[in-house]
Amino acid sequence: MDLSSLRDTVQRNCHISDALHARNYTLCTYLLKMREFYRWEKGFPFDVSLPKDDLGDWITEREALWEQLEIDRFEPLRLGQSQIDPFETSVINQELTAQGLVYSGGYGGYAAPHFFLAELLRTERREGLPVLIAGREHARDMAAPPAMLLDGTLFIRRESMRRMLWEKIEEWRWKQHQDAMARAMAQYDFDADFTQALEQMTDNEVESALLHEIGEWRAEALLGEDWPALLLAVSGSRGEIVARAVRDHLADCTSTLPTLLDQENAAGLHFYFANLKGMRRELFPELSEAYQSWVEGGRLQALRAMVQQGAPRWSETAMHLLQLHRENPGSCAVEIGRLYAK
Template sequence: MLNLGQLVNTVQKNCHISDARHAGDFTLCIFLLKMREFYRWEHDIPFAHNLPKDEVGEWLQEREGMWSDLESSSFESLPLDGRTLDPFDAETVNRELIPQGYVYSGGYGRFSKPHFFLGTLLKKEQRAGYTVYISSCEYARDLEAPPAMLQGKTIYVRQESVRRFLWEKIEEWRWNRKNETMERALACYAFEIDMNSALERMTENETEAMILHELGEGLAGEKLGPDWQKMLATFSRSKAEIMVRAVRDILADCLSTLPRLLASNNAASLHFYFANFTGMRKHLYPEALEAYRHWATAGDRQALSVMVESGQRRWLETAHAIMSLYRENGEQASTAIENLLEPEPESPLSCPPKAASTP
């Protein structure tokens, strides 16, 4: 029989090892925010309750000390059915766990950070040739808990992490209410009347949006081929990695997420999507925000539809151009890719020499 406690402890230790190696990937502000919510998860504190500052500070110091001890440790094999399994062999692990009502994932995210989680299986679906596992309660997780991930032909959606991700975004907005787009998204759920019910409705809605994005990632992967992942590994921890990840994210959303949200007239998810259209995606594709603003202010969806349709062609062509540069130049392609996506500004014309003054 499954020794759940032993399995949970092993998965959580692997999560701690991953965090020990990658905690420095975050800016200080993001790191502290994620640590606060990690503390909330570990101590099962409701979202509406304030966190005890002194206790959080002590816990943070203890956690950093534990990371220091674990940073050089190797990931441990998972104990299952009298044998040990590779923590990255999620398919084999899940053949044991799924019939017992649990789901596990072990894979790589941004900056090649390993992510592990173990949770209760809520439902299993088949969507467009992909298996979708949706989990509820999480027993083990790392600091950065991706709400959804694609691994091969399998999509993992973690509703507890979806809920926590949404709460973090709501908290960010409450601290600085300048994001009018987020205000529009939250207004669709009436948080001021019943916060818990509103959060559950938003979680269900955004779970579907995340599935659509991962399906788009799958479509993009089919069009780009396996060399794309090899390229990401080559450019790990570089500006080029951030840029090419943003290109694929935009392509995935133009192929799947945005067309389906528009077709279903899901205004709440559209507002939330563009409230979080930030960073490199915003930098590379400001036209998307312009089309959104036209829809949000004038109620005309045509600009959004045109943006999505043209974006499918534009970003697929861009992704193919990136792959061509990588195949031609290998590890040396990063600068060329950065220049492709963000050309260097032209040098200003030099001023002509002044005419010599006459005596």
């Protein structure tokens, strides 16, 4: 197998996806993601300041490349004598995992394709599900989700998780608020050994990501085949944001949070609430209130109770969204968006 050629094909598909979807972000988020994409591509360590002029030139060149590629089709991957559709992830990994590699090609938020090619660190099974944990990445798109459930397999991208954590630490350093992120970081000794602390935090959050994806798998089994059709119907609307937030809460109230609470994993809990933002926070303000009760009183009872209440609540809510879709598939995006508007 020609790894260089395979890497180039996957990266080209990543560029095509970015050409179509990278500008969906707000300007601030876009520039932050491009900054860190540049760091990854050029191999700069986290503690090295990026050359501003070179970064600006790189962004200009990358945007010009996207303009050339935005009408191109995704290329098949050549493995041996076969050319395989880039979304045939299971077929591709049958060839690659034996060679210490892992690949994924699937769709994320706003129906945006995501691709990556990486070294395979290890494989596991959780609740009967195969888990592929990736290490150093050879190809990726601008957005690099650290975890994904795809075709009955859990993909965990450790390098992307580590990079995402570093970005959040950097963002916190600019603000220095005494918030959930500060409390999460306080669980590790960043002052004594930043690198070791980041590795420990990465290991902990890889486990949290696994728990969330297991919750997603449970939600998938509960909600059935109609849920992907609902997401397609509401794609790109406020309704999609609502639907994804509802399913996230269902996953977290049935897997992530119960396990973190059982483990009394303070670092994981604080980091979870540091990232409870946007629609997820808007839909479930009682959860943040229960977290604050723990922070102020040091006891987890209120948070445990709210998580227990959340499991049936978000199951029923998800079923309601499915019913709206069945009744009015063409207009459910507007209905769902209005249903949970402020």
